[in-house]
Each structure stands twice: as structure tokens, then as C-alpha cells.
Amino acid sequence: MPDRATPAPSPGDSLTIAVVDPSRARAAILEEGLRAVEGARVVVIPDTADLLDRLSAVSPDVVVIHLESPSRDLLEQMFGVSRLVERPVAMFVDRSDTPMMQAAVDAGISAYIVDGLRAERIKPIIEIAILRFNAFARLQRELSEAKGELADRKLIERAKGILMSAKGVTEDEAYKQLRRKAMNEKRKIVDIARAIVTAADLLG
Numbered sequence: 001m002p003d004r005a006t007p008a009p010s011p012g013d014s015l016t017i018a019v020v021d022p023s024r025a026r027a028a029i030l031e032e033g034l035r036a037v038e039g040a041r042v043v044v045i046p047d048t049a050d051l052l053d054r055l056s057a058v059s060p061d062v063v064v065i066h067l068e069s070p071s072r073d074l075l076e077q078m079f080g081v082s083r084l085v086e087r088p089v090a091m092f093v094d095r096s097d098t099p100m101m102q103a104a105v106d107a108g109i110s111a112y113i114v115d116g117l118r119a120e121r122i123k124p125i126i127e128i129a130i131l132r133f134n135a136f137a138r139l140q141r142e143l144s145e146a147k148g149e150l151a152d153r154k155l156i157e158r159a160k161g162i163l164m165s166a167k168g169v170t171e172d173e174a175y176k177q178l179r180r181k182a183m184n185e186k187r188k189i190v191d192i193a194r195a196i197v198t199a200a201d202l203l204g
Contacts, residue, residue: 014039017126018060022047026066030092033122034064048074051081060085062126066092075100079107088133090125108136152190159193162200 017040021027027044034042043058045051055063063085065078075093082089090111091104104112110129113121156178163174178196182189 015061021066033119036123063089082107088129090129156193159196
């Protein structure tokens with residue numbers, strides 16, 4: 001699969017697009033629409049067998065899946081693929097229902113199109129899928145960073161409490177000691193705090 005560190009695609013990039021469709025005729029419609037995406041390299045995967053391994057070999061920027069009459073099991077399998085590839089996934093289906101649409105949203109499908117496979121629609125749908133994927137990825141990253149900052153603050157607060165108890169100093173002085181040690185050792189304050197908390201836990 002594309003590496004987590006690989007930059008997310010943008011609509012103006014030269015893209016490698018994997019098309020997953022067991023029907024050569026329908027895949028041709030997708031390819032026709034994708035010709036409007038400047039610089040795109042289209043790789044057709046004609047069935048869903050070993051799909052993750054085959055996508056890994058292609059390392060696409062965008063995945064386009066078309067399922068004519070998908071079973072619930074097959075759709076859930078494709079939703080699992082969407083979670084793992086960490087790339088925009090546009091899925092075209094000929095029929096669906098509300099629970100499956102909700103499952104598509106939960107799985108992170110960037111574009112879920114019911115009964116709408118027309119060549120002229122492909123390019124804008126791909127562009128929207130990329131933009132939605134990038135917006136969602138940015139929100140996820142910001143949420144992760146916020147959770148990390150909160151965890152760091154809690155760790156520093158606990159380390160300050162340990163210093164205050166062990167050395168009989170004020171909260172302000174405990175923080176100054178943390179900061180001073182971090183500066184002397186050229187480390188982050190949270191790393192010093194983590195070491196203090198770990199040592200305290202080991203000592204009981």
C-alpha cells in the first residue's frame with residue numbers, strides 16, 4: 001500500500017489511478033473518462049482476487065472501483081480495502097441502500113456513486129474524491145495532534161506533581177526544573193517528564 005509518509009495526491013498532480021472492474025466494457029468507460037485527467041496513468045485490475053497485494057504492486061494515487069451488482073460481503077470487503085490503502089477511493093455501484101451508504105462513509109470512501117457511471121462524470125468525481133480525502137486526512141491529523149498535545153500536558157502535570165512531592169517545591173519551580181533539565185540535555189520537556197514518571201512508576 002502507499003506509505004503513510006507518502007504525500008497525499010492533489011487534483012493537479014500526475015496520478016496513477018487503479019481501476020478495479022471485472023467488466024472490460026465498463027472499465028473502458030472509466031478509462032475514457034480518466035483520459036480527461038491530464039498526465040494520468042491508468043492501471044486496470046480486472047477482478048478483486050488478492051486485491052490488496054495487487055494494489056500494493058501498483059501503488060496508486062487514487063483507486064476507482066466499479067461493482068455492477070455488489071453483494072453485501074463484497075461491498076464490505078471493498079470498504080476494508082478503502083481503510084487500508086489510505087488513498088482516495090471512488091466507488092461506483094449500480095445499486096445500494098442506506099445502510100451500505102452509511103458503511104461507505106464509515107469506511108472512508110471518498111466518493112460513493114450509485115448508478116452514475118458516465119464517462120463525462122469521471123474526472124470531476126475523481127477531483128472531488130481527492131479533495132474530500134485530503135480534507136478528511138487533515139482533520140484526522142489535527143485530531144491526532146490535539147490528542148497528542150493533551151497527553152503530553154497530562155504527562156508534564158504528573159511529572160510536576162512528582163517533583164513537588166519529592167522536593168517540596170512549588171508548581172512553578174517544578175516546571176522550571178523540568179525546563180532547565182530539558183535545555184541542558186537538549187531534549188523536549190515531555191521527554192524529561194516521561195522519564196520522571198517512568199522512574200516513579202518503577203520505584204512504586
